[in-house]
Amino acid sequence: MLKAIIPKLPMRDRTITYNYFVEKLGFKYIGSDEFDHYLIVERDGLQIHFFEFKTLNPKENYGQIYLRTENIDDLYKSILNNNVEIHPNGHLGNKPWNQREFSLLDPDNNLLTFGEDKIK
Known part of the structure; x- marks a missing residue:
């Protein structure tokens, strides 16, 4: 039986990623x-895992998750x-797909x- 899905995203620098998610977004290490x-x-209760990818070109990274x-x-x-x-194209707003x-x-x-479901 499935219980959760945990995304694994690339990171170039562990300290920078840590600071962004913990200090800025309020995640817990x-x-x-x-x-x-x-x-x-x-x-x-939601986890995100990151793996080191030092040679990642951010302009070529298509990693994405929906929370x-x-x-x-x-x-x-x-x-x-x-x-x-x-x-730049992601400010808070209502989408036609009811999110x-x-x-x-x-x-x-x-x-x-x-995203949050607009229909409750």
Whole structure:
């Protein structure tokens, strides 16, 4: 029986990725001290794993994840308050597919889209 799905995204620099997700986005660091080339963060029971890819060209990175959320307006405000840059085409808005969404690009150009179902 399946219980969860955990995305694994590329990162060039573990410290930069750590700072972005923990300090800026409010994720909690939950492990991988024994592996310098791996990082695990968690927020609200959702994990994201990162693997080192030093030669990654961010302009050629198509890593992306979609995170379902509740209270998206509050989450968006908290991210803005932490001076996190919103994707140029990803400001908070209602989409025709009945989602309220916004998007970010992490330091390695992984696309993070946060969405909440508009129909409850």
